[in-house]
Amino acid sequence: MSTPPLASGPEGPAALRPLLDTVLDALREGARARGGPLPAGGPDAVAARVRDAVGDILPSDGDPDALRHLVRALAEGSADPADPLCAAHLHCPPLAVAAAADLAASVLNPSLDSWDQAPAASELEELVVQALAGEVYAARGAGNCATSPHRPAPNNTPNPPHALVTTGGTESNQLALLLARETHGQGVRLVCGANAHHSLPRAAWLLGMPDPVIVPAPAGVLDPAALDEALTELPGPHLVAATAGTTDAGLIDPLPEIARVCTAHGARLHIDAAYGGGLLFSNRHREKLTGLSAADTVTLDLHKLGWQPVAAGLLAVQNPHDLAALHQHADYLNADDDTEAGLPDLLGRSLRTTRRPDILKIAVTLRTLGRTGLGALVDQVCDRAREFADLVQDHPGFELHAPPTISTVLFRPVGATDDAVAAVRRKLLTDGRAVLGRARTDGRLWLKATLLNPHTRPGDLAGLLKLVEGTTPR
Secondary structure (H helix, E strand, O other): OOOOOOOOOOOHHHHHHHHHHHHHHHHHHHHHHHOOOOOOHHHHHHHHHHHHHHHHOOOOOOOOHHHHHHHHHHHHHOOOOOOEEEEOOOOOOOOOOHHHHHHHHHOOOOOOOOOOOOHHHHHHHHHHHHHHHHHHHHHHHOOOOOOOEEOOOOOOOOOOEEEEEEHHHHHHHHHHHHHHHHHHHOOOOOOOOOOOOOHHHHHHHHHOEEEEOOOOOOOOOOOOHHHHHHHHHHOOOOOEEEEEOOOOOOOOOOOOHHHHHHHHHHHHEEEEOOHHHHHHHOOOOOOOOOOOHHHEEEOOOOOOOOOOOOOOEEEOOOOOOHEEEEOOOOHHHHHHHHHOOOOOEEEEEEEOOOOOOOHHHHHHHHHHHHHHHHHHHHHHHHHHHHHHHHHHOOOEEEEOOOOOOOOOEEEEEEEOHHHHHHHHHHHHHHHHEEEEEEEEEEEEEEEEEEOOHHHHHHHHHHHHHHHHHHEEEE
């Protein structure tokens, strides 16, 4: 048996080219077999089709057609975020240029745990995280200075804000709590709204911090007056977590007011902008993030409003000295004499050791589209959300929860019970005709449409509403 070819090296491109044709053909065949935004039949039917396609996952003798068969099966059984009727979650269709860059990352396979495994990727990561930290903290004059805690700033130049690459919002939030704990001590207490992402109290539990204090958010956003009262009554130190883009409704907490309350009480501020952070690219919508630069740490997630393949998260940090808490020493990766000789130390950039270069696809996207191109995509999905909300508002058979803040629309059939709303969603999922989310707010269950596909057109939105109408029991 001949040795299988490698993806990299001199022979890599020739070995990959026919395989890419196979993958693209299989993706096309799988999508055609699926025929919609989601495979029909529900979990049992999908599982049966996957098992039939895979067969023996570890046979005695290999199958040269396994690539085609498995890619086709995965494509047939996948939710397609590029389908206009797939609008349940913060699950974006990735840009083609970003997916192509991700292929290059897989082929080259740099590992960002030591410089000698990722010489160019480590430098590219520095450039990109400094630029994005500069976007977050632009109001603080961060600029795009190419210094970092891993590369000392010139004399008399303070270190600018920095950022770390993560797997997404959950890891970023966990890192934010870890930095707060290491900066302010084990007793620092998380204070967040009832609207906060579940990963925040979960991270407090994981890190052994005191039980979090959950502040009511009756209007869907953190109430600054209730926050002020909570901080007044609780002994410090405090870590306040605000949200810019809630998962359920895409709402943004009143960030300037929350920042002022934190300043008055000497509380540390983290803002989870995993969803809303993409508004920074839009001249029309970035003012919704006023107050973001007051945060000590900010979660960003570009596999939402950034159109990146998973994963593409970041944590921006206003004071890069906080990152000293992440320093680790492993002689085989960052020996003191190597570091003194000028080899960059990468271990302090993440809690992970082995890391793939997710920064490449982000860098390619930023350079290819620029701020104007990314801003246009943000504007398009926000426009589609407003158009869909208008359709709902004008339809006598539906109730709109509220005008969208970003690109999420909550709606429900007039007069329907919560059980009926849930049944409509599951029926559409089982039939494979539409993928809608669900959100419970104001004591009722709502259908959720999260519009992240810039190619969605008004006719698609009307078709989605008609599907829901036709599925609703009368």
